Amino acid sequence: MSRFLIVLLPLFALILSGCGGNSRSTADSDTLKAVKQRGEVRIGVKEDTKPFGFRLGGERAGFDIDIAIAIAQQLGIAQVRFVTVTSANRIDMLKSGDVDMVLASMTITRQRDREVDFSIPYFQDGQGLLVQKDSDIGSYLDLAGRMVGAVKGSTSGSNIAQVAPDASVIEFGDYQRLERALRAGTVDAITTDTVILLGMAQSSKGALRLAGQSFTVEPYGVAIVENQSNWRDAINEAIQVLWESGQYQMIYDTWFGAHSVYGEHVNFAVTTYPR
Numbered sequence: 001m002s003r004f005l006i007v008l009l010p011l012f013a014l015i016l017s018g019c020g021g022n023s024r025s026t027a028d029s030d031t032l033k034a035v036k037q038r039g040e041v042r043i044g045v046k047e048d049t050k051p052f053g054f055r056l057g058g059e060r061a062g063f064d065i066d067i068a069i070a071i072a073q074q075l076g077i078a079q080v081r082f083v084t085v086t087s088a089n090r091i092d093m094l095k096s097g098d099v100d101m102v103l104a105s106m107t108i109t110r111q112r113d114r115e116v117d118f119s120i121p122y123f124q125d126g127q128g129l130l131v132q133k134d135s136d137i138g139s140y141l142d143l144a145g146r147m148v149g150a151v152k153g154s155t156s157g158s159n160i161a162q163v164a165p166d167a168s169v170i171e172f173g174d175y176q177r178l179e180r181a182l183r184a185g186t187v188d189a190i191t192t193d194t195v196i197l198l199g200m201a202q203s204s205k206g207a208l209r210l211a212g213q214s215f216t217v218e219p220y221g222v223a224i225v226e227n228q229s230n231w232r233d234a235i236n237e238a239i240q241v242l243w244e245s246g247q248y249q250m251i252y253d254t255w256f257g258a259h260s261v262y263g264e265h266v267n268f269a270v271t272t273y274p275r
């Protein structure tokens with residue numbers, strides 16, 4: 001906990017508030033210039049998705065929150081305004097101009113890339129399954145005829161339709177509702193990225209367990225509006241500098257280090273390009 005605080009406390013000073021702004025899109029101008037002129041970047045983050053974006057004692061916390069603040073610092077932007085997004089509305093929040101970028105456990109997919117642009121990957125996970133401890137489900141191969149919960153707007157539901165077409169997918173609005181549905185037995189299994197499930201398994205104190213290995217590849221990217229080349233280049237440069245300077249590793253260790261429940265599962269390196 002102390003390492004966590006050391007990393008986060010100076011960064012909290014940057015955070016303006018937790019509620020969203022509403023100014024118009026800068027999609028038809030230069031977002032990088034606009035953000036620098038404003039002196040503030042509006043970043044869409046989750047508050048229901050531990051350990052990426054959630055609330056800890058009322059404050060925003062998570063890997064995505066720390067990476068977002070570090071990117072803003074790297075870009076020389078004085079203020080960060082966090083805006084809460086969900087899996088279902090994060091693309092619309094970008095398109096409407098409510099946020100300048102989104103860091104929200106968001107997988108880079110080719111389908112999403114038709115609507116928004118993405119940075120280089122800054123993390124990678126894979127999709128898994130979480131079940132009650134005495135469930136007979138051992139992996140996605142056992143899902144035929146079963147009810148599987150997923151969060152609306154995530155990649156998870158459609159991936160299940162691919163790997164287990166005889167399962168029924170039920171979608172929930174957020175990750176708390178999803179977890180409650182599994183505990184209540186409304187669904188036989190829930191599915192999302194494994195790191196998110198590991199956090200739920202840990203807080204269940206043995207009542208919930210993972211079933212099988214990850215069965216998809218989920219590279220996370222910073223999402224921005226389409227056709228903002230300067231903005232995307234600046235974010236990509238910032239991610240690479242964070243990696244080279246070791247700041248990325250500090251944040252990574254805070255959340256996913258060997259001491260954490262995720263330690264054995266995660267193993268990611270940012271790809272840096274030659275200067």
Ligand code: GLU
Binds near residue numbers: 087107153154156
């Ligand atoms: N990474 C997956 C996605 O982008 C699941 C996590 C989430 O819902 O944000 O859909």
